[in-house]
Amino acid sequence: MTGYLIRRFGQALIVLFFVTVITLLLIHLFPGGPVRAMLGPRATVAQVRIFNHLYGYDRPLYIQYLKWIDQLLHGNLGFSPKLNMSVAALIAQDLPKTIVLVLLGTIVSLLFGIPLGMYQAVKRYTVGDYVLTGVSFLGYATPTFFIALLLVEWFAVDIHIFPPFAPQGSSVGQILAQPQGLVLPVIAYSFVLYALWSRYMRSSVMDNLVQDYVRTARAKGASERRVLWGHVFRNSLISIVTLLGLSLPSLVAGAIFIEVVFNYPGMGLAFFNAAEDVDFQVLLGFTVLATVATILGNLLADIGYAMLDPRVRYN
Amino acid sequence: MAPLLEISDLRTDINLRRSVVHAVDGVTLHLEAGETLGIVGESGCGKTMTALSVMNLLPAGGHIVGGQVRLAGQVISELDDEAMRRVRGNDIGMIFQDPLTSLNPTMTVGKQIAEAVQLHREVSKEQAMDRAAEVLDLVGLPRSRERISEYPHQFSGGMRQRVMIAMALACEPKLLIADEPTTALDVTIQKQILELIDDLRRRLGMAVILVTHDLGVIAGRADRVAVMYAGKIAETTDTSTLYANPRHPYTEALFHALPDKAAETRERLYSIPGLPPDLTHPPSGCRFAARCRYAADRCREEEPTLRGETAGHEFACFFPVGERERGGLVVSEPGPVEQALPPAPAAGGAVLLAAEHLVKDFPVTRGAVLQRRVGAVSAVANVSFEIRTGETLGLVGESGCGKTTIGRLIVGLEKPTGGAVRFDGKDLVGSRGREYRRQRRSIQYMFQDSYASLDPRMRAGAVLREPLEVQHIGSRRDQDKRIAEMLGHVGLPSTAVDRFPHEFSGGQRQRLGFARALMLSPELIVADEPVSALDVSIQAQVLNLMRDLQTELGLTYLFISHDLAVVRYLSNAIGVMYLGKLVEAGPADEVYLTPAHPYTRGLIDSAPVADPAAEHAKVEAGVRGELPSAIHPPSGCRFRTRCPLAQEICAEVEPVLRPFSVNGHQAACHFPLQPPVAADATATASAPTPLP
Amino acid sequence: ASSTPSSSASSGTPVKGGTATVALAAGITYNYIFPFYSITNASVYNDEQFQFLMYRPLYMFGNNTNTSVSVNYALSPADAPVYSNGGKTVTITMKGWKWSNGESVDANDVVFFLNMTEAEKSIWYAYSAGLLPDNIVSYKATGPDTLQINLNQAYSSIWFTYNQLAELNPMPMAWDVTSLGAAAGSGGCTTDTAADGWAKCKAVYNFLTAQAQQASTYATSPLWSVVDGPWKLSSFNTNGNVTVVPNPSYSGSPKPQLDAVKFVPFTADSAEYTALKTKSLDVGYIPTQDLPQKPTSASLPATNPLASEGYYLEPFWSYGIQYAQPNFNNPQVGYLIRQLYIRQALQMSVDQLGIIKAIWRGYATPVSGPAPTTPPNQWTPAIQNENSGQGPYPFNLTKAKALLTSHGWSEVGGVMTCEDPSKCGTGITKGQQLKLTYLYSTGVAAATATWQAIKSDAGQIGIDINLVGESFNTIIGESAPCAPMGPSCNVQVFAYGGWSYDGPGFEPTGEPLFATGAGSNSGNYTNAEMDKLINETHTSSSLAVYHQFATYTAEQLPFIWVPQPNPFQIQAVANNLKGVTFSPLFTLLPEYWYFTS
Amino acid sequence: MAMIPPPQSGSAPTGVGSVVAEPAAGTLTAVELEGPGGSEAKPRSLLQRGWEVFAENRLALASLGVVVFMVLFSFVGPLIYHTNQVNTNLDEVLCHPSGAHLLGCDNLGYDVVGRLMIGGQTSLEVGVAAAVVAVLFGTIYGAVAGFVGGFIDSLLMRVVDAGLSIPYITVIIILSVAFHPTRLIMIFIIASFYWLGVSRLVRGETLTLRTREYVQAVKVVGGRSHRAILRHIVPNAIGTIIVQATFAVADSILILSGLGFLGLGVQAPATDWGSMLSGGLQYLQSTQSYWWLIYPAGIAIILTCIAFNFIGDALRDAFETRLQRR
């Protein structure tokens, strides 16, 4: 297991290297200079030159890269001149809030997706299954922002049950202190995920139900309930855990839309604003961080996988 | 007193989307307490469905449509789910064919066994676990206390089957249903498992239904046998009667298809033509009529009932074969008419293929970034042999002993780590490019899995054309002609060119594979378990075909199989492999009848023979234990860990092949079962070992 | 003063206290607290709506009673400047306000700021060669409350007050430090000189900037809590959630009535509007698309869409202009653009009135020159008011087309093509097509629609406009002045938006936009006559001189004018919140606000 | 060339004859060949069988109908329902649905039905093209990695890992801010990350197919790897690839609409359903209801994406069951 983790870690480092190269290249695709965009329309040529030098944008790309890597290695994710704070501080402020959103959304979606997916598998090709299939395909096919805005229109504007935008505040505590504000963002966020989980769970359970070991369990005299929860459940969960790890990047992506629509003060919103403002350092820092998070997430998923699947654990 | 289990006129259907499979169609059986009933028959004839009907564990769409199942007088086929659940695992235990997939991979074996206990007994968790350890002890699993917390994948195949048995027996059922419990296992392990079941039956006084397709397996185990065909019982009686005097032509045909008896005479095997009928639309009349050599018009019109001329021997046939069993009066029926084959080609051709000190290690690697080599699987370790033109060399051994690897080395699918392969005197390993591709033609391969070896998206015609295209042989018309010709050779209709692989039966697919191998007019064919996946009847067809074409086309075979009977039937010479080593080799009969190596002896004893008398005669024979890991093979003699004769020297000195006859019979053993002949000029340890 | 819906709200009894929640414009957040900042942090919102609440500039602009564009001495910590010596000397007298830590707001505080501009002028956002502080010969505090500044030549007193002195912001001695907790004034910047290369000021600047770059500490820092304005910061986060509370020791008047003002950020108009509809805000704006059509004569819509939610409406005027900036140096189209007749044709194909009516629903005014026409102000020359505010070149496709054909152009395959180069003008070759690519900024639906409408109309007379949208910041990134016909001059027409005269430079003079080589002259317009006229607006205080410049600009069309959203926002204010008005100069004056019962 | 002697005509060679000897030679195929194709003269092709499986799924058929409708609507519709989608019509801004404008007008006076048609052209073209580009490139990349193996494979797959661990939306946002989003660029942008997943999948498929016996059989008869790849691996992976491409179309349309929402979609006056939808959503809360700006575009997206998802599901069934006897 530790050997396996070390190996995964080595892989992750290589991946990270590629990520830094890719992001830096991506960001240098921006037309015009980063500085000009940063200074705004009133900047004079002289000012642009001064700031270019100040931020080192007048140096060759590879020097900039090395400098940036050096910074990263020292834990310095850069500074956002647009927000006047270090990217690290920004992340420290916003990331926990995004994590709250992602976690809540994921948990809610899992809470619905897993049991309903199992229900569908057990009652496959019945009306209930078809209805839920319809719901999950709707989840797949509806743009997140559309769902989100419709939810706002229905539940916040038409009938005032929930506030239309997410709780505001610098800290997680402030966010959690206004739980009613979290309802709509979390619902909107979990809808797509729900579709994903329930679909996977359905097919996974269906696959498992025809496995030989299920027949064995029945031959022992186990009830259907027991077969389902005692045997099939855990084996089906394995594929969900892998999926969870793999879908981390899209979890983050989904959070961006939700944060933008609901004005949720998290990292996704900050990222979106940074992209609009061409705030390079934030874009770089966030991308690297999101990548690290993804890699870590995958690692966690692997560990979870190993916990669920003894075949991996003992290899 | 009512029998323990009584099945009367059981009928089971499986509803498919568009059709209904009548999987079990009027089966009547009974089983006394403590008795073993064997159910045999070809694949698809409804054995499993019968067993599952008893348990009421039918697959989706399956349900009992008629008849009754009574257990100790109680009708269990009409119980509701809840009540049936109390029967399953409690009154009836069941074990399945594949022990790996039949165990929950994410649950410890202890829990899985304990679950069975908890479901039926008011016990605490600890008590259930205690019971799990106890039954694991019972099924002969060493260190059961420690192993209850392990997972199925940590067990070997044989051990897993023991776990399955333990689970089935945890609540001491009155009846154990074993559905092909050993089909996925090696003969050596098979014997151990069968003995275990037998032993437990006796000790626990339970009844056993042993489902199998192998007549040998039940010969020594069952008290009574039911032969099934197309969802019906064809014949049923006690074991010795059935083996001595089968009355149903189907039963008879099954016996005649076995290579065991024909091995000595090398007669053609009898093969049942065609396939069992499609059970969605079972034929009217006798279901076997279409394949029966004795069938008359009546058979096609009227359905024979299961009846007996004597009590205890019933069969469903209008024109029974065998001898009437009444008052010693034996009415002879016409026996099978089979042409005698020309005897196996005489030895003496030139050496066609020579393997010289072949070594193959597969690296075991770790690390996804930089692949580090952490060890090697010693799949083939210094193996030498020769095959002469027109001969067949049979390679046998347990699974994982390196048979396939040798085959692949010879056809060039693997590069040897060491040693050489000489074909017609030329080194195959070193050749490259055009020369290599030309040589490729002369050695062809027949794969084990006829399904996997045919591209599912290619029609048979394209499959057969491919070798010609690759080698740029002939115009398209020539190729067409040759394809038609080859289809004729292997006995496939010419219309087959348009079919896809899945539209053929298993035997037909294997013929197609054979035809592909023959397309380039090879001299040598390496056949890797070509019949292992086939039913006996189909197996006979393919074996016959292989022999016919050998004489006709002057082919040379390297025939790989784990089934000694098949190997013996087909081969002039036999090589026995153990964990990458050739431990014994020599003329087929000599090796089979007077083996020198204890391993060979063990293999022979393990292989079940379709003869109750012979089976009962075997005592405490076979090979103990399981095959050790090929990554760290035992030092010295690799067999020593399982050898009853092993002594210290076996761990220290690796035995070399020594001659045991002038005919080239050799074995590598420090304590052979017969004295070796003095080392003389005929064989030297260093030179490639000549075979007859 | 606004008319119908706002005054119709009944007035209740004023009560003290309460928190007013105010929406920030979509995508806008406050991000910098230190009033001496570099151009990276220059933003009208930061400045006028955030810093001014806490740190009063030397001269405040805008007021709470009318929409006039003028200096507001009553709200400033200094009296009106006195120009003497033929306009070469300025004397400023401080009113003797106090900082919240007890320090007085005196002449030294201004010297501190001026010293810092000397030390860090290249970094300072307002710096442009020749302007402040280059145009100052010397300055000194002649008394605790008097400051004398000597200029290098006589300047227009209006221009110097509106566009130069307006940039000064007194800073407390508590900031003249190089570490937290150091003694006030220990940094030495106030007494620094050019002799040491302003080293002390540079050190102080670096320290303060480093402090200002920790946005998360704004609300807690002992530095930034020293204020002279009516408000002080109580909480701040970079997402834009900012709360200010009254500064109890504010010297000016009126004193704040409210307990707090809370600013809430939004990413999109629709989200902000949702917040209004759900009564989550006290002050917010109604996005254009959610407003009913505005009658031309009124400044507010006839019906209030938020009446039932309990809001009254207030217009928020903007003091600026909108335009497309053609690139005179672009190698492909530079020669076309250099022809006045082509610019005239382009201008005449812009249906400003139609666009205002259909796309802006009446919430915009035509632009016709450098001076904004709304709200009415003294700077607008007569020519800009011609043709209902469209100026000298009103929408007229026939005329525009005739202008082109008379200059040797004719329509070939739907696109105007030069047939007679001698008439077309210098650098234009036969067969050249009248095709232009506009780089417009995306994000505001009505603005995008405006460009499409313009493209569509131009297309009808054979002017082929290709629209390419980019984010505002991206376009800005590409908008650097460039050498004539050089390869880096690849943008043909910049259409990123416009300019608002909201400081530095409340007088709409042309130096940042139209002067040769000016920083925001992205189109590289150059005209000696224009340069001369601009210069005259700096030296002469006569309004006629300004009008001369403005008239010339309106005629010359260095830019193609497009409608200016105006009132650029209709603000909705909760019925129980009174005293709320919006200055066109963006200055926010919540000290006038109060709740009623 | 050594040809095997043909079987002697007339007398069947000893073994061969008896092996296939059937009760009646004429019924040989019927008895010998299993499967429903057994008695037919010419077995159904794989395509036919795939289609049968597919057609059994009513939802998939309906979905196919939806897709066909959307394609006809978008590409043929403008030939029947003429609208001016070039010039803005400031007189008809936000006009209500009427006989002249079945679904009213948008904020520039464009007819909404006509707009849906040209928006559909963009959405479908970009969706399909992005899917095709991503799947083609991903397939080649994955197949090469899987087939070459070893160090190159490791390297290639680490690049894919890297790409996959960057949240795709960030890449897309950055790219679409960096470039002027035209159709072509949108296609490129969406494909630029979508290929990653495809390549991983195809590599996996290649790895398994590579060890299939029928691929090895090519080697035994002397064939080279390109034959194995082209004749066996690619045709057998094609099912997976096509299914993937189908899902990719739905995903691409959704991504495009997301970009439209973030204001990063295609450039006006061109439009796509996503841009229409997000443009319309600005009017969601207007006092006056402008439902025709919101729901038609929203429904078009949802219907099309659901349809492609259903088709993908059904195709997967069709391909997966291709080997089963039916």
Ligand SMILES: Nc1ncnc2c1ncn2[C@@H]1O[C@H](COP(=O)(O)OP(=O)(O)OP(=O)(O)O)[C@@H](O)[C@H]1O
């Ligand atoms: N799940 C199923 N769905 C449909 N038909 C089935 C199913 N399982 C078995 N059958 C059909 O039922 C018949 C009897 O099958 P069964 O499994 O009992 O045969 P068997 O004798 O056990 O064969 P084998 O030796 O291959 O295990 C066959 O025709 C088979 O095709």
Ligand SMILES: Nc1ncnc2c1ncn2[C@@H]1O[C@H](COP(=O)(O)OP(=O)(O)OP(=O)(O)O)[C@@H](O)[C@H]1O
């Ligand atoms: N490609 C490979 N990589 C690693 N190890 C392999 C490989 N192929 C075979 N082996 C190992 O080599 C040993 C011999 O395998 P081989 O397939 O030759 O055995 P076999 O006698 O044919 O067995 P079976 O009867 O199961 O077919 C086994 O331990 C197997 O695990």
Ligand SMILES: [Mg+2]
């Ligand atoms: Mg079976």
Ligand SMILES: [Mg+2]
């Ligand atoms: Mg093998």
